[in-house]
Amino acid sequence: MRDDTLHEPDQALHVEDLTVSYGAAPALWDIDLDIPPGVMCAIVGPNGAGKSTLIKAALGLVRPVAGHVRFLGHEIGAMRGRIGYVPQRHSVDWDFPTTARDVVEMGLYRSLGWFRRPGRDARARAMAALAELGMQDYADRQISQLSGGQQQRVFLARALVQDAPILVLDEPLAGVDASTEAIIIDLLKRLRDSGRTVIVVHHDLTTVQSYFDWMVMLNVRIIAQGPVREVYTPENLRAAYGRQLAMIAVPEGGAA
Amino acid sequence: MTMLADLMASQIVRTVLVGAAMLGAISGMLGAFAVLRRQSLLGDALAHAALPGVCLGFLVAGARDLGSILAGAFLTGSLAALAMMLITRTTRLKTDAALGIVLSVFFAVGVVLLTHVQATGGAASAGLASFLFGQAAAILVSDLWIMGGIGLVALGVVLALWKEFKLVSFDADFARAQGFPVTMLEAMLTIMVALAIVVGLQLVGVVLMVALLIAPAAAARQWTNRLGMMVALSALIGAGSGAAGALISATTRGLATGPVVVLVATAAVLVSLALAPGRGLVWQALAARRARARISDGRILAAMQGLAEAHDDPHYPAEQGMLGAALGKAPAPGQFDALKRRGLIRAVTHAPEATPHWQLTPAGQRAARATGTDTGDKT
Incomplete structure (x- = not known):
């Protein structure tokens, strides 16, 4: 029994003809993209490739000049609250007067509805989300007193507490320590294994093959997309990164 | 103590005291959000932009009618906020440049209008210049009711939309991704700041008004790491500064209330910056x-x-x-x-x-x- 109002309901994320422009030069050009449900997908590309812009446009934070986006067949407006979003850590002021648990509870504000304050139930769910990331002992810390990796884990806990089928993360591993990276990746893999779709803007090509099973290579246009073992090839990397490639590990002898 | 009792016996002193304390509480509460959203200078632009509105209100009413003057101030203040939003969205100018342009252009128009009205408007227009630096003694008991009403409305809105305002102030992108009407919530906060400014014009004046928004919030931030505590403390520091400033200026002839209130609030900031546990310099x-x-x-x-x-x-x-x-x-x-x-x-x-x-x-x-x-x- 299918809902005919849905468009491409078999894709966790479906993007078609998406073009975004800041001023003269397009930041994203004619993006066609499909990410199936239940994968852990890396969005990679050089600096300025439009990785963050892509997810911001998908989430409706940036207005595209053309194209459309669907999550599980729905427009973004119908999927609010069912997508966990983790913005870049540096997008907020960490000196804001609030605690780690308070930030995590923000992930529940939408489900609470207008005028209602988070209560004991919200508190328990926030604590559980913090515990998933090993942060339960820091619940009452002021957020500026946390290390960068701990702040990132708090951000992830805020998305986790929504229990959403789709998670979208913007550079969650940028500037975090090795132990935080391991904790975050372990959690994301568990979420993937429980059927959720995890979409991650990722900057470290050396770890793409071990962390992810799906990838999108981007440089203003889509260079390649699909399972990592098919997409992570010297030709694609050269097409996406060009001269910057000397800095990057290239898989030996074509497809791995 | 008898001096204090003597002072309090005066109807004018009582009115100014209550008015200054209420203004401090309102601007302290709303200023906390403005400071956290890094919009404290928006308050300055709004305050300066109120001056042309004051003159226009006078011209339209043909007399020093407070209602039309405050309505004019609110109108041009809102116009300035709108102009700034348009400048930052449609041009490549950054917020600080847009602020500077809007503030100075609106203030210049205000001063031109003010001097023109004073040259042609006769005796009734003489008091208009007091809106530059405020004139506490001009406050009437009926004005207190207006201030109290605006204060209660602002308090009600802040309490009702507490978690929404907190979320928008901390992480507007996340709020938008969650489907909150972020633009509307931000506009509500800005409008309430504009209301607080209009309320404070008579007492503190357009030039110094921004201090009452920033100073209590900056002082309060030093003492606490909780938003609720910060907003409450900011309102309290604002009210205390208003009351203390009003009393100090009442004891000595020739001390203007508005500037003294601002100085008291600034002293609170200095003390807090130096002494607060955890964040203080000492x-x-x-x-x-x-x-x-x-x-x-x-x-x-x-x-x-x-x-x-x-x-x-x-x-x-x-x-x-x-x-x-x-x-x-x-x-x-x-x-x-x-x-x-x-x-x-x-x-x-x-x-x-x-x-x-x-x-x-x-x-x-x-x-x-x-x-x-x-x-x-x-x-």
Whole structure:
């Protein structure tokens, strides 16, 4: 029994003809993209490739000049609250007067509805989300007193507490320590294994093959997309990164 | 105390006192959000942009009618906010440049209108200049009801939309991704700031009004790490500054209330910046000194351990002067005594030298090793 109002309901994320422009030069050009449900997908590309812009446009934070986006067949407006979003850590002021648990509870504000304050139930769910990331002992810390990796884990806990089928993360591993990276990746893999779709803007090509099973290579246009073992090839990397490639590990002898 | 009682017996002083305290509370509460959203200077632009509205209100009403003057102030203030939003969205100018342009253009128009009205408007227009720096004595009891009403409405809105305002102030992108009407919530906060400014025009004036938005919030932030506490404290500091400023200016002839209120609020900021536990300068200086002392204790032990290792003798008697040379600077003599009291070193003699010598105890050796690994771990 299918809902005919849905468009491409078999894709966790479906993007078609998406073009975004800041001023003269397009930041994203004619993006066609499909990410199936239940994968852990890396969005990679050089600096300025439009990785963050892509997810911001998908989430409706940036207005595209053309194209459309669907999550599980729905427009973004119908999927609010069912997508966990983790913005870049540096997008907020960490000196804001609030605690780690308070930030995590923000992930529940939408489900609470207008005028209602988070209560004991919200508190328990926030604590559980913090515990998933090993942060339960820091619940009452002021957020500026946390290390960068701990702040990132708090951000992830805020998305986790929504229990959403789709998670979208913007550079969650940028500037975090090795132990935080391991904790975050372990959690994301568990979420993937429980059927959720995890979409991650990722900057470290050396770890793409071990962390992810799906990838999108981007440089203003889509260079390649699909399972990592098919997409992570010297030709694609050269097409996406060009001269910057000397800095990057290239898989030996074509497809791995 | 009798002086205070005498002062309070005056109807004017009572009115000004209550008015200043209410204004401080309102602007303190709303200023906390403005400061956290890094919009404190927007308040300054709005306040300056109120001046042309004051003159227009006078021209339209043809008299010094407070209702039309405040309506005019609110109108041009809102127009300024709108102009700024349009400038930052449609041009490549950044917020600070847009603020500067809007503030100065609106204020210039205001001054031109003011001088024109004063030259042509006759006696009734004489009082308009008081809106530049405020004139507390002009406040009427009926004005207090307006202020109280606006204050209650603002308090009600803030309480009802508490979690939404908190979320928007902390992370507007996340709020938008969650489907909250972020633009509307931000507009509500800005409109309430504009209302607070309009309320404060008579008392503090357009030039200094922004101080009442920023100062209580900046002071309150020093004392607490909770948003609720910060907003409450900010309102309290604002009310206290208003009341204290009104009383001080009432005791002395020729002290304008508005500027005195601003000075009292600024004093609260200075005290808070210096003394608040955790974030205050004095507190941080003390903490830094304690940390320095701890490190140099550790360095003394590490230096002794190094000497012991170099001489292949765990009980090597290190001469005090030599330790000073090894550390680059002689530690205070009391520091060795303190280490001795903690059982980390013991005094020994090393004939024929008569100078003080020190030896690591087993506990001191453990402490030295712990210091070494500690600093090694700090990456």
